[in-house]
Amino acid sequence: MTEPLLHVTGLTTELGDPTRPARVVDGLTLDIRPGETFALLGESGCGKSMTALSLMRLLPPSGRITAGSVQLGGTELLSLTEAEMRQVRGGRMAMIFQEPQTSLNPVLTVGTQIGEAVRLHQGETRQRLGAERAVELLRAVGIPDPEQRLNEYPHQLSGGMKQRVMIAMALAGDPRLLIADEPTTALDVTIQAQVLRLLKAVQSANGLAVLLITHDLGVVAETAERLAVMYAGQIVETAPVAEFFAQPLHPYSRHLLESLPDAGKRGRRLAVIPGRVPPLDTPFQGCRFVERCPAAIKRCRLEAPEWRAFSDERGVRCHLAELDAAGVSSRPVSDRTDSPTPEPLSPTSDPNSPPSDTPTETAQVPLLTMRGLQVHFPIHQGVLRRVVGHVRAVDGISLDLYAGRTLALVGESGCGKTTAGKGLLQLVPPTGGSVRYRGQELIGLSHRRLRPFRKDLQIVFQDPFASMNPRMLVGDILGEGLQALRLAPKRAERMRRVAELLELVGLDPESADRYPHEFSGGQRQRLCIARALAVEPRILVCDEPTSALDVSVQAQILNLLKDLQERLGLAYLFITHDLSVVSYLAHEVAVMYLGRVVEHGRVADVLDDPRHPYTRALLSAVPVVDPEQRRQIIRLEGDMPSPRHPPSGCHFHPRCPEAIEVCRHHYPVETRLGSTRRVCCHCVDVGVATQTNGDSKIRS
Amino acid sequence: MPLIPVVLWTDALVFLLLAVTALFAVWAARHEHLRAPWRRVVRSRIGVATLVVLSAYAVVGLLDTVHFRLKLDRADESGEVRYAPEVLSLLDLALSGLRERQEKTYSAPFATHLHAKEALDQPDGTVIRDYPRLQHGGAHLADPERDRAWDIAWRSLIGLVQGLILWALLAAGLVWWLARRHGQPFDAVRNRILKGQTQIPWRTALGTLGLVLVLAFVIGELALKYHVLGTDKVGEDVLYQALKSIRTGLLIGTLTTLIMLPAAILLGIMAGYFRGWIDDLIQYLYTTLNSIPGVLLIAATILMLQVYMSNHADEFASLVERADLRLLFLCLILGVTSWTGLCRLLRGEALKLREIDYVQAAQALGVGHFTIIARHILPNVMHIVLITLVLDFSGLVLAEAVLSYVNIGVDPTMNSWGNMINSARLELARDPIVWWSLAAAFLFMFTLVLAANLFADVVRDAFDPRLRGV
Ligand SMILES: Nc1ncnc2c1ncn2[C@@H]1O[C@H](COP(=O)(O)OP(=O)(O)OP(=O)(O)O)[C@@H](O)[C@H]1O
Numbered sequence A: 001m002t003e004p005l006l007h008v009t010g011l012t013t014e015l016g017d018p019t020r021p022a023r024v025v026d027g028l029t030l031d032i033r034p035g036e037t038f039a040l041l042g043e044s045g046c047g048k049s050m051t052a053l054s055l056m057r058l059l060p061p062s063g064r065i066t067a068g069s070v071q072l073g074g075t076e077l078l079s080l081t082e083a084e085m086r087q088v089r090g091g092r093m094a095m096i097f098q099e100p101q102t103s104l105n106p107v108l109t110v111g112t113q114i115g116e117a118v119r120l121h122q123g124e125t126r127q128r129l130g131a132e133r134a135v136e137l138l139r140a141v142g143i144p145d146p147e148q149r150l151n152e153y154p155h156q157l158s159g160g161m162k163q164r165v166m167i168a169m170a171l172a173g174d175p176r177l178l179i180a181d182e183p184t185t186a187l188d189v190t191i192q193a194q195v196l197r198l199l200k201a202v203q204s205a206n207g208l209a210v211l212l213i214t215h216d217l218g219v220v221a222e223t224a225e226r227l228a229v230m231y232a233g234q235i236v237e238t239a240p241v242a243e244f245f246a247q248p249l250h251p252y253s254r255h256l257l258e259s260l261p262d263a264g265k266r267g268r269r270l271a272v273i274p275g276r277v278p279p280l281d282t283p284f285q286g287c288r289f290v291e292r293c294p295a296a297i298k299r300c301r302l303e304a305p306e307w308r309a310f311s312d313e314r315g316v317r318c319h320l321a322e323l324d325a326a327g328v329s330s331r332p333v334s335d336r337t338d339s340p341t342p343e344p345l346s347p348t349s350d351p352n353s354p355p356s357d358t359p360t361e362t363a364q365v366p367l368l369t370m371r372g373l374q375v376h377f378p379i380h381q382g383v384l385r386r387v388v389g390h391v392r393a394v395d396g397i398s399l400d401l402y403a404g405r406t407l408a409l410v411g412e413s414g415c416g417k418t419t420a421g422k423g424l425l426q427l428v429p430p431t432g433g434s435v436r437y438r439g440q441e442l443i444g445l446s447h448r449r450l451r452p453f454r455k456d457l458q459i460v461f462q463d464p465f466a467s468m469n470p471r472m473l474v475g476d477i478l479g480e481g482l483q484a485l486r487l488a489p490k491r492a493e494r495m496r497r498v499a500e501l502l503e504l505v506g507l508d509p510e511s512a513d514r515y516p517h518e519f520s521g522g523q524r525q526r527l528c529i530a531r532a533l534a535v536e537p538r539i540l541v542c543d544e545p546t547s548a549l550d551v552s553v554q555a556q557i558l559n560l561l562k563d564l565q566e567r568l569g570l571a572y573l574f575i576t577h578d579l580s581v582v583s584y585l586a587h588e589v590a591v592m593y594l595g596r597v598v599e600h601g602r603v604a605d606v607l608d609d610p611r612h613p614y615t616r617a618l619l620s621a622v623p624v625v626d627p628e629q630r631r632q633i634i635r636l637e638g639d640m641p642s643p644r645h646p647p648s649g650c651h652f653h654p655r656c657p658e659a660i661e662v663c664r665h666h667y668p669v670e671t672r673l674g675s676t677r678r679v680c681c682h683c684v685d686v687g688v689a690t691q692t693n694g695d696s697k698i699r700s
Numbered sequence B: 001m002p003l004i005p006v007v008l009w010t011d012a013l014v015f016l017l018l019a020v021t022a023l024f025a026v027w028a029a030r031h032e033h034l035r036a037p038w039r040r041v042v043r044s045r046i047g048v049a050t051l052v053v054l055s056a057y058a059v060v061g062l063l064d065t066v067h068f069r070l071k072l073d074r075a076d077e078s079g080e081v082r083y084a085p086e087v088l089s090l091l092d093l094a095l096s097g098l099r100e101r102q103e104k105t106y107s108a109p110f111a112t113h114l115h116a117k118e119a120l121d122q123p124d125g126t127v128i129r130d131y132p133r134l135q136h137g138g139a140h141l142a143d144p145e146r147d148r149a150w151d152i153a154w155r156s157l158i159g160l161v162q163g164l165i166l167w168a169l170l171a172a173g174l175v176w177w178l179a180r181r182h183g184q185p186f187d188a189v190r191n192r193i194l195k196g197q198t199q200i201p202w203r204t205a206l207g208t209l210g211l212v213l214v215l216a217f218v219i220g221e222l223a224l225k226y227h228v229l230g231t232d233k234v235g236e237d238v239l240y241q242a243l244k245s246i247r248t249g250l251l252i253g254t255l256t257t258l259i260m261l262p263a264a265i266l267l268g269i270m271a272g273y274f275r276g277w278i279d280d281l282i283q284y285l286y287t288t289l290n291s292i293p294g295v296l297l298i299a300a301t302i303l304m305l306q307v308y309m310s311n312h313a314d315e316f317a318s319l320v321e322r323a324d325l326r327l328l329f330l331c332l333i334l335g336v337t338s339w340t341g342l343c344r345l346l347r348g349e350a351l352k353l354r355e356i357d358y359v360q361a362a363q364a365l366g367v368g369h370f371t372i373i374a375r376h377i378l379p380n381v382m383h384i385v386l387i388t389l390v391l392d393f394s395g396l397v398l399a400e401a402v403l404s405y406v407n408i409g410v411d412p413t414m415n416s417w418g419n420m421i422n423s424a425r426l427e428l429a430r431d432p433i434v435w436w437s438l439a440a441a442f443l444f445m446f447t448l449v450l451a452a453n454l455f456a457d458v459v460r461d462a463f464d465p466r467l468r469g470v
């Protein structure tokens, strides 16, 4: 075994008031070897970022390290002076952050910022050498035209580019260890694939070790060699990645895996972890996971489990693992977690109801039809604010929504998904096309004339923290629609309905008298769903309702949405970028690129056999846990072009690996494959597709 | 009736302001998100200390806002009840001693003799030039040279003791009230306050209150027999002038914002929320207004008003009313020139808020535009309004001084720090120098502005979500 590069023992970090400190990192011990990728996995608020900041000694003013040791290549970092530490930071140990937008200084050019990093750590005093090295670094992180980029400002770069620049800056000091705190969370999947690939390449070229902090199990599975699972400030399990996914030991790890949505779990409910992470400023007596652990025994409440190492690589913090003398080989509670977990929040009677996948749409008329919807935003310029062009956010899309069925709208950020949803609801005025709800045209109706339709069309937003007025009581928030649409003009009646709604989404009716900030992200999302359901809509637009939530909480929301659909027959337009959610929840899927739908069809068809090159690339870029399902990643170069100036011909041609001459000049017409499948591509092979389509029909 | 009340325009507005504040307080008390920041304010030491000082100013200002005319002692021949033409305030009544004890001209603080030599008739018939004794200041002393220092010390001591007694009574009352509210024994509460262990820093509050009370009583005791801050050119007590100026300063600081607030809030939010042509219109309006120099606008208005007033002198019942109207116009015009800043801030914030998810959700629920503004936007910009209010206050108080100095401020007959400074301009050139008017104005204004600024900082820290890190 090689000597570890980073050797952390018993690291303990406290935050806040010394009399009542929050122990955000508690006795953390880990080793990272040179050249390996070590993943730190955990839900939000479990102390991952604080661990990284403690290692860098960059804690906020209220934080302090109270115990432990951090050795980097034999040097004890915790006893260095601040000046010495500054040499280490960015020198032997560098860090990249989650938000590329906020980690670059907006008023300095990229070249200046990289040059600064270079000078700081290599003592290069001459400007020219700094610039040369900067170009070299930018090239190393795969930025085209590095010479030109040097003179650009951060706002001229896309998110992925910024993250590349951040990586370039981190590499400036030629570090041995790179700490990456959620480096790709803010990025799209195709860009995420680029950045992860870049990290890998950089790593093998320079032999540096990476501490990858993330909450995304797929990313871990694809990039890391070893991992540690963190819960409430402690490491609860460490394992080599392959072993972990084959056989997680800690109940918490097992639940995380269970709660991942995918196609295989379609008919079933997802496992959820009830409750939430306990506050870290309370003293713990027993196991920290005990309130949420279905496998808990009596001892768990009384006694905190000790760390138990099975080998160098594997260890777990759980009484059950300790009891089990045989160690790794057996899974003491596996049977319990396989059965559907008791779901206290579920309003439905039968959690095992059969999948509502059976195609019923042939007999149905669509509830809502959208034809050629266009939303163009004018670009104003100059003193007179003349219109100089348009942002074609949504440029002619056609969709049908059926009662009781879910249409997923997927695509990368900026492709116009949200605008399409808002255009459907007339929250942004569409500039063209038609939206007919039960035969009635909605576009062009005035604020007042729209009101009768408001009741039937509702929306749930992405960010549960921004979607409720922090100044209003939950009861008033949920009752707002009832009041505005005069469905329940009397307050008492409204409050009764609110109590019912809270019950429906699995919350305590008492919640009506509380403020939104008293709820966790998942609970808030339930409240938002309740608000939308208050007016008894027929169609619900869900705009990335789970992307701000943790995996275990996401499972709760997905279960809830599924239940509600079964009970109330709602039609969902489910906007998302997460394809595993799509495969779990949706019936049909439409893939959007730059304001247009490029492929549309039933979920099984599209996900199993993508026909459009973009769909294929998108699917291949999604990190998946199961190595057998992993596809060869199709490299997509560059970023999505701006919808201000879409490329000529097929919008995808500058990035398309299969582009042919005609793609540069003509936008492909829609090709129908079978009765439900539509693809926009010059190269799609009609004959083969119909056949596979037929196959999959037989299969389903 | 021994008096008839007189409600000047500005008085009415002050009462309106008080009512609005009271309503806001009741409303805030019921909403946790409003109560929490205020709680943070009163839990800060600087917060309570400045609050005590500001309240002292406010009490003086309010006393000076209740106006009336006294009944004349003698009815006239027809037997009709007659009222004095002079409009007085409660403060005038309380300070009637100071008001009536006029000297001939300048005298220094605590002086017993005038500041200027005069020809004096000696008992033996000769005439010499010397500093004459004051009619009131130190008139009770037989030999001022010898007795004055002792007399001042003695009176200060009496004032000190009186102040301390009153303070002790108030403090005991407070402790008793706290003890009853928390159901704890008197001693325990007292000890906690003394050790500074209470959540609201009562120790600081009581300390400041003690200081204010002692100062007030010592000065009050001394003012009975001396001109503590001297007298001005026409022999009027400078302390009296400085105290009367408090109302002017406070009014300028508060009424201006009260006047500009509705316009700023309404236009700012409307511009941001509705966008389009409404936004363009409002933006043009405030860009235009902003590009006219404020001083020019103020000068023009005040000069026009002056002309109007001198042409229609008979429309004003008294000098006080005339001065009051001018003050009101000054507030108005200051308001007109200063709403643009807040309006712009609110427009920006409304632009951001209209895109936020909960506003979109409300639109999706069919909530009307004005309900959305009132329910979702206004409460979420209130902290900006409040922070602007307290930050602007001291600026306006200082602006009054500057404007009066260049003669486009309040009426020259009205007591104001600006007017005091304005007249002190010439006095500084005299030999020996007359410094006390300027010093008094400076002292009073400085204390107020310092307290207001410190308070504004505390309020901003408590209300600004970014500073709170939430
Ligand atoms: N500046 C701070 N002051 C006080 N508490 C903080 C501060 N920063 C973080 N915390 C708390 O410390 C704990 C750990 O936070 P940390 O940011 O490490 O979580 P995380 O796992 O990285 O979450 P995420 O995935 O959301 O980034 C949380 O309970 C958080 O509320």
Ligand code: SF4
Pocket (backbone or CB within 6 Å): A250, A251, A252, A287, A288, A289, A290, A291, A293, A294, A295, A296, A297, A300, A305, A317, A318, A319, A320
């Ligand atoms: S120690 Fe007990 S409560 Fe904790 S994870 Fe293990 S079984 Fe669950």
Ligand code: SF4
Pocket (backbone or CB within 6 Å): A612, A613, A614, A650, A651, A652, A653, A654, A656, A657, A658, A659, A660, A663, A668, A680, A681, A682, A683
């Ligand atoms: S039309 Fe051409 S460029 Fe567009 S996706 Fe198909 S092959 Fe690629």
Ligand SMILES: [Mg+2]
Pocket (backbone or CB within 6 Å): A048, A049, A182
């Ligand atoms: Mg984090």
